[in-house]
Amino acid sequence: SRPTSTYLPPVKLEDHTRSARHSVVGRPTPPIPEGIEGCIGNTPLFKIKSLSEATGCEIFAKAEFLNGAGGSPKDRVALNMIQMAEEEGLLTPGHGDTIYEGTVGSTGISLATLARAKGYRAYICMPNDQAKEKSDLLHHLGATVERVTPAPITSTEHFVNLARKRASEQTASGEDASKGFFADQFESTANYLAHFKTTGPEIWQQTGGQIDAFVAGAGTGGTISGISMYLKQEMGMAGALRVVLADPDGSGLYNKIKNGVMFSNTEREGMRRRQQVDTIVEGIGINRITENFEAGRELIDDAVKVTDEQAMKMARWLVEKDGIFCGSSSAVNCVAALVTALQMPKGSRIVTILCDSGTRHLSKFWKKVAESGMEEDDEGTDIIAVLGIR
Numbered sequence: 001s002r003p004t005s006t007y008l009p010p011v012k013l014e015d016h017t018r019s020a021r022h023s024v025v026g027r028p029t030p031p032i033p034e035g036i037e038g039c040i041g042n043t044p045l046f047k048i049k050s051l052s053e054a055t056g057c058e059i060f061a062k063a064e065f066l067n068g069a070g071g072s073p074k075d076r077v078a079l080n081m082i083q084m085a086e087e088e089g090l091l092t093p094g095h096g097d098t099i100y101e102g103t104v105g106s107t108g109i110s111l112a113t114l115a116r117a118k119g120y121r122a123y124i125c126m127p128n129d130q131a132k133e134k135s136d137l138l139h140h141l142g143a144t145v146e147r148v149t150p151a152p153i154t155s156t157e158h159f160v161n162l163a164r165k166r167a168s169e170q171t172a173s174g175e176d177a178s179k180g181f182f183a184d185q186f187e188s189t190a191n192y193l194a195h196f197k198t199t200g201p202e203i204w205q206q207t208g209g210q211i212d213a214f215v216a217g218a219g220t221g222g223t224i225s226g227i228s229m230y231l232k233q234e235m236g237m238a239g240a241l242r243v244v245l246a247d248p249d250g251s252g253l254y255n256k257i258k259n260g261v262m263f264s265n266t267e268r269e270g271m272r273r274r275q276q277v278d279t280i281v282e283g284i285g286i287n288r289i290t291e292n293f294e295a296g297r298e299l300i301d302d303a304v305k306v307t308d309e310q311a312m313k314m315a316r317w318l319v320e321k322d323g324i325f326c327g328s329s330s331a332v333n334c335v336a337a338l339v340t341a342l343q344m345p346k347g348s349r350i351v352t353i354l355c356d357s358g359t360r361h362l363s364k365f366w367k368k369v370a371e372s373g374m375e376e377d378d379e380g381t382d383i384i385a386v387l388g389i390r
């Protein structure tokens with residue numbers, strides 16, 4: 001006989017043979033999405049039990065890795081950028097139009113996925129020092145990938161500037177009247193507006209407006225700006241909600257929030273030489289102020305600096321205690337959420353973001369965790385001590 005689960009009742013065959021319009025559960029069923037783009041948004045919010053117990057607060061995670069197209073909050077952004085471009089006539093499906101973007105990861109994956117679903121081509125420019133698994137994935141999604149030598153943002157060869165150039169080249173070529181659309185996630189307002197229109201309202205609804213702090217890192221700044229604008233400006237929480245930036249090693253944003261300047265002169269020289277933020281964490285931490293960060297900058301109340309070691313230890317802890325296998329930026333967010341909780345009254349409710357799954361970070365972040373010997377360690381029972389906070 002079929003094994004039965006105590007949680008899920010066995011499905012009766014006849015349930016599936018009824019008319020689709022006749023709900024077997026006796027109440028109206030939600031509409032079934034038309035295509036993969038219908039699987040974006042409405043992600044769950046859940047309590048991270050171990051961190052809540054450790055702090056006496058309630059720490060909630062918005063499970064953005066469950067966005068159903070590209071598996072990150074960038075699905076919302078990519079969809080909004082495409083929809084806004086269609087409304088403005090910058091993209092028309094089925095005309096050979098191409099979406100161009102400069103990206104090191106998640107946004108390219110979301111754009112390449114949605115381009116396929118909506119009848120466009122995708123052309124992604126990325127630095128050639130990024131994990132190869134990302135460009136492989138983009139190839140499998142059918143995108144054209146141009147990998148370039150890292151260059152300063154002021155150079156025409158920087159991957160973002162190159163994507164802009166390639167887009168205008170296609171539009172200008174005029175041969176088949178197809179258009180090139182430069183998505184421009186760093187500067188386009190469609191980015192933070194996606195979070196203002198969807199992620200912010202979802203968090204508001206899921207918490208019933210009972211939220212004392214919101215904690216997130218910034219790559220383009222779209223997430224932290226869009227959600228903060230919705231909660232503080234649209235829902236009038238400006239006096240009640242504390243917004244905290246989570247920032248990895250090497251990023252200038254922490255200083256910008258704390259002291260108003262990004263880098264000292266010596267640090268700026270170091271940044272110029274390296275041309276990138278010096279951290280193992282991918283997706284957050286930048287050394288310039290983008291339009292999307294600037295849009296919400298004044299709404300950010302505080303910042304927490306997180307070391308690579310703390311991020312790795314948190315990632316290990318979340319697997320071991322909560323069964324959460326996340327990527328590096330999610331781990332940074334969780335460290336900063338924990339630090340924030342310790343600064344707030346007991347019982348405070350704190351929301352943060354789990355951006356993507358650890359499976360995107362196997363060859364870099366999780367490899368480093370394995371090499372560090374942390375996986376063999378008994379992590380102990382006190383996360384605050386494990387991270388060396390207090």
Ligand code: PMP
Pocket residue numbers: 072105106107217218219220221222223224282283284327329330355356
């Ligand atoms: N986490 C990951 C893995 C990302 O790729 C990004 C975007 N670069 C972020 C977090 C940060 O999001 P945002 O660009 O909205 O600041």
